[in-house]
Amino acid sequence: MTSPTPHIAIIGTGIIGISTAYYLAKSFGQSKITLIDRDQPMAFTSAQSGENYRNWWPHPAMVAFTNRSIDLLEEIARQSRNRINMNRRGYALATRDSTIDALVSQLHDGLGSSADSLLRYHTGATANSYAPFDKPDWEGVPDGVDILQNQSLIRERFPSYDPEIQSIIHIRRAGDISGQQLGMHMLDYLKEAGAKRVVGEVKSIDTGDGFRIALATASGTEVLEADQIVNAAGPFADKIAEMLGVALPVYHTFQQKVAFEDRAGAIPRALPFSIDLDGQKIDWSPEERDMLLEDPDFAWLAQDMPGAIHCRPDGGDNGKWIKLGWAYNDTPAAATWDQQLDENFPDIVLRGASRLQPALKAYYGQLPRNMHHYGGWYTMTEENWPLIGTMGPEGAFMNCALSGFGTMAACAAGELCAATISGDELPDYAPCFSLARYEDADLMAALQAANKGVL
């Protein structure tokens, strides 16, 4: 006799909970799945994503994990006639430095023995081997990394950049997708597969012979019983874990973005996701700088700011919008349901981004009124790796701490969690993302020393 199919409750219908359910149904034939959320699907952090993806990471485990996720995204793009609007213009990392040994060594760390065949150096003024990025398509773009250090070549291919840029590292397996469409594609599949959705806020969880989940719903408290549960509660994953007596090693920082219509045509529509790697002092006027320095709450804005400000066109080649972001906030805070937007952020990010893209200065003091300013929580571990695997009592699982990479990693995270729940064979990177990694002192020491790759 076979044992009855367990009933699995997944807490959270952000992209991570949805993807876990999708792979449980698709790869393991699970149909007894209930998705629980206090709100509509994809309405919280997953609605705030910049929707960028890349396989550029400083550690091979993250490279393998995101490569797997991109394989799965490409499979969905292929099967759905690219419903998820996948493109692949890459990530262009720009610096005014001509010595980039540390960056190249980091690429070697991530790519391991494949680095020699994946890194292509273009030192001459013409680089026929440097594949163009004008096509909106995601297919047929080479993998690997193009490294440009010739000034004429840089000026020719990246005419909108600051002329002081000396080196560009162009990561080719990277681009953007529509995260919302990815979620909808998976939800459509889940509906057909018989998965259920319940709207209610999880208030407590009783254990012992399965799980009894107390939910606050519009019609009062309800109790849902499940044999297994998945904690995919995004910024509240630590709260759900506490209900099961587990302390997760996560913290939260609030990050913001702006999107606006580029009426001045400052950003070429075929520009890759562009990152200014260099730290900077923001371009304030001398009067503005003096005013900032006089105010202890704002003086930091006149001091050195970190690198990694980023910019990209949004809405396809015929669209007009652009997105800017800068994850400079590293102050942990308790996650809240409301947005913690800083009204100064649009001006800060605009001035910061105009260093790499000088034409953006056209918007100083006149950002379009219909600008969209938004933000959400990066829920992360100290080493900026996700937490995927078993958690606390038997039958409880976690899929959380996806930081600023949950959209790109959703497919591999969902697949890995589904395989763990189903007792299937796991990929080599599985132990790296489970709580077991904290037992590996050498690994943890190496991770603490490495660049976290926060964007």
Ligand SMILES: Cc1cc2nc3c(=O)[nH]c(=O)nc-3n(C[C@H](O)[C@H](O)[C@H](O)COP(=O)(O)OP(=O)(O)OC[C@H]3O[C@@H](n4cnc5c(N)ncnc54)[C@H](O)[C@@H]3O)c2cc1C
């Ligand atoms: C500004 C910003 C930009 C980003 N840019 C990118 C990017 O370019 N690329 C990328 O890959 N990633 C990006 N990310 C990261 C990505 O958005 C997240 O990693 C991902 O959305 C996390 O998904 P999630 O399902 O874990 O969380 P969420 O989407 O927050 O889903 C968790 C769900 O759990 C529900 N929930 C929580 N507690 C309870 C409870 N007690 N009861 C009921 N329901 C509950 C919530 O309502 C929520 O719907 C960005 C994030 C931010 C904030």
